[in-house]
Amino acid sequence: MNIFIKSVAGTLIALILQLILSKHGKDISLLLTVSVCCMLGAAAFSCLSPVVQFLDRLNNISGIDSVMFQTVLRTVGIGMLAEFTSLLCADAGNNALGKSIQILAGGLILMISLPIMTQLLDMIEQILQPL
Amino acid sequence: MKKLILIIFIIFLTAQPVSASKITAPIAPPEAQEYLPETGTSFTSDLWYILKRAFVNFMPSLSEAAGACVSVVGICMLVAIMKDINSISARTVELVGALSIATALLIPSNSLISIGIETTRSISEYAKLFVPAITAALAAEGGPTTSAALYAGTIFFNTILTVVITKFLTPLLYIYIALSVAKSVINEPMLDNLHKFIKWLMTWMLKISIYIFTGYISITGVISGHVDSSALKAAKLTISGTVPVVGSIISDASETILLSAGLMKNAVGTYGLLSIIAIWIGPFLKIGTHYLVLKITGAVSGIFGNKQSVSLIEDFSSVMGYLVAMTGTLCILFFVSTVCFMRGVG
Numbered sequence: 001m002n003i004f005i006k007s008v009a010g011t012l013i014a015l016i017l018q019l020i021l022s023k024h025g026k027d028i029s030l031l032l033t034v035s036v037c038c039m040l041g042a043a044a045f046s047c048l049s050p051v052v053q054f055l056d057r058l059n060n061i062s063g064i065d066s067v068m069f070q071t072v073l074r075t076v077g078i079g080m081l082a083e084f085t086s087l088l089c090a091d092a093g094n095n096a097l098g099k100s101i102q103i104l105a106g107g108l109i110l111m112i113s114l115p116i117m118t119q120l121l122d123m124i125e126q127i128l129q130p131l
Numbered sequence: 132m133k134k135l136i137l138i139i140f141i142i143f144l145t146a147q148p149v150s151a152s153k154i155t156a157p158i159a160p161p162e163a164q165e166y167l168p169e170t171g172t173s174f175t176s177d178l179w180y181i182l183k184r185a186f187v188n189f190m191p192s193l194s195e196a197a198g199a200c201v202s203v204v205g206i207c208m209l210v211a212i213m214k215d216i217n218s219i220s221a222r223t224v225e226l227v228g229a230l231s232i233a234t235a236l237l238i239p240s241n242s243l244i245s246i247g248i249e250t251t252r253s254i255s256e257y258a259k260l261f262v263p264a265i266t267a268a269l270a271a272e273g274g275p276t277t278s279a280a281l282y283a284g285t286i287f288f289n290t291i292l293t294v295v296i297t298k299f300l301t302p303l304l305y306i307y308i309a310l311s312v313a314k315s316v317i318n319e320p321m322l323d324n325l326h327k328f329i330k331w332l333m334t335w336m337l338k339i340s341i342y343i344f345t346g347y348i349s350i351t352g353v354i355s356g357h358v359d360s361s362a363l364k365a366a367k368l369t370i371s372g373t374v375p376v377v378g379s380i381i382s383d384a385s386e387t388i389l390l391s392a393g394l395m396k397n398a399v400g401t402y403g404l405l406s407i408i409a410i411w412i413g414p415f416l417k418i419g420t421h422y423l424v425l426k427i428t429g430a431v432s433g434i435f436g437n438k439q440s441v442s443l444i445e446d447f448s449s450v451m452g453y454l455v456a457m458t459g460t461l462c463i464l465f466f467v468s469t470v471c472f473m474r475g476v477g
Contacts (some may be wrong), residue, residue: 048212055205062202068231069205075227076209082220083213105220113227120234120312127241127305 007043011036030092041084071116075109082106156402157260160253163409174401181405185412192417193424199239200428203444206231207436214437229315229439236425236447237308243418244304247454248297250414254461255293257410261403261465262286265472268396278472280351285468288344292464295336296457303333304450311446315439326446333453337460344464348471400473404466411462415455422451 014036021029052073059069082105089098159167168180210228213221262285269278310326313319425448433441 051208055209058201058205062198062205068234069202072206072209072227072231075224076212079213079216079220079224083216083218086218086220099219102219106223109220109223109227113230116227116230116234120230120237123234123237123241124309127237 003043003047007040011040033091034088037084037088041081044080068116068119071113074112078105078109078112156264156399156406157257159406159409160257162253162413163257163406166409166412167405171402171405174405177401177405178408181409181412185416188413189416189420192420195239196421196424199235199421200424202235203232203428204431206235207432207440207444210437210440211435214435225437225439226316228437229312229443232440232443233308233312233315236444239421240308240447240450243421243451243454244301246414247418247458248301250411250458251293251296251461253410254407254458254465255289257406258285258289258465261406262289262468265396265399265403265469268399269472272393272396277351281348281468281471284344284347284351285464288340288347288464289461292340292344292461295340296461300333300336300453300457303329304453307333307446307453308450311443315443315446318439330449337453337456341460341463345467348467397473400469403469407462407465407469411458414458418451418454418458422448422455425451 014032018029018032021032055069055073059066082101085101086098089095089101158164166181166184168177171177206228210225213224262282266278266282269281307326307329310322310329314322314326425444429441429444429448432444
């Protein structure tokens with residue numbers, strides 16, 4: 001909660017600063033936005049660490065291979081980072097870069113999830129064999 | 132005098148050796164033996180014993196089901212972070228989430244489908260041994276027409292239903308799972324329509340088989356029951372009317388024999404019913420537990436999860452529901468026919 005209040009206060013201050021700075025130069029205001037966004041992103045990721053711990057506990061209870069959990073966790077992390085970067089790029093007026101990073105993230109997620117797909121394919125093969 | 136001696140001689144010559152035959156129900160398969168009591172007391176107490184034994188074995192399957200579903204809830208929670216974002220990476224994360232859920236649920240589902248098929252085969256095999264025994268018992272009680280009609284119907288529907296379940300419904304279940312996974316990954320309306328059609332087809336096949344069977348049983352029960360009871364009444368009247376002096380005594384004695392045959396038939400029927408329950412109860416609890424736990428998982432994931440993941444979980448719970456229905460239909464078939472056999476000629 002504390003970190004959220006600090007982040008809200010920081011964002012409001014950054015907004016006021018950005019409004020003042022935008023009259024003098026767009027580059028500086030953009031840099032300010034980027035740096036504040038990075039800080040907020042870092043705060044968001046730090047908030048997720050107890051969630052990750054909880055999920056780790058769930059994984060231990062379930063007794064299912066931890067590779068699957070880790071893979072999904074990685075893909076979510078990549079997705080969030082890509083989304084974040086893409087929004088920053090869009091804010092800076094460069095949509096092409098934003099889309100490119102999204103495509104790259106999509107490819108990377110697919111590459112990371114290959115073990116899950118392989119596992120699923122193996123299972124389907126096993127099921128289809130007696131049929 | 133000579134005539135009398137000749138008559139007695141002819142009677143001795145034409146006499147046939149007769150002995151009482153004992154009709155017993157076939158012994159239940161080994162998987163059912165662990166649930167059955169060693170010595171039977173009454174139907175209610177034996178049934179209670181089977182239920183108690185089944186609930187002892189129920190706990191491991193509950194923890195197994197809960198384990199798989201906990202991991203699914205975890206995956207749903209993770210994927211939910213990207214829920215309302217409409218971008219390439221978010222959609223790919225959802226795809227990975229759906230694939231992970233499918234992988235986590237396919238392992239237990241596959242083993243449960245195998246258990247379901249095995250149970251269907253066990254019930255069917257046991258029924259093939261049991262139905263002739265109870266048919267003989269009902270025929271001995273004076274219902275040859277009823278027993279023949281019930282035997283033909285039960286064996287016919289048993290074979291048909293077993294073939295439908297193992298050869299048609301099981302592959303359809305796998306196709307249903309495959310379509311559910313594909314639907315949650317691709318979100319194509321065409322797949323959704325095909326998915327709905329397979330769901331309808333499976334429900335329809337099971338419903339129709341049970342409707343036809345109950346219809347057949349009702350019709351044969353009414354017609355053949357009347358034929359047998361009329362024949363019995365006619366036979367008793369003939370005996371008491373034609374045989375002088377001892378006619379009514381013989382008629383009463385035949386009544387006693389028929390009552391004894393009825394007792395034997397009921398004993399066979401009760402053991403058969405208990406055996407079928409014992410074969411069915413273990414897999415039913417296992418599959419039923421997974422069904423309920425998956426339903427709960429679907430409801431919990433529905434609070435925060437994305438639509439595709441929740442729909443995939445619900446589809447897996449439907450698969451469990453169909454498995455329960457498949458084994459349950461065959462079980463009901465034998466319950467109904469055994470009760471009809473036990474009801475006798477009325």
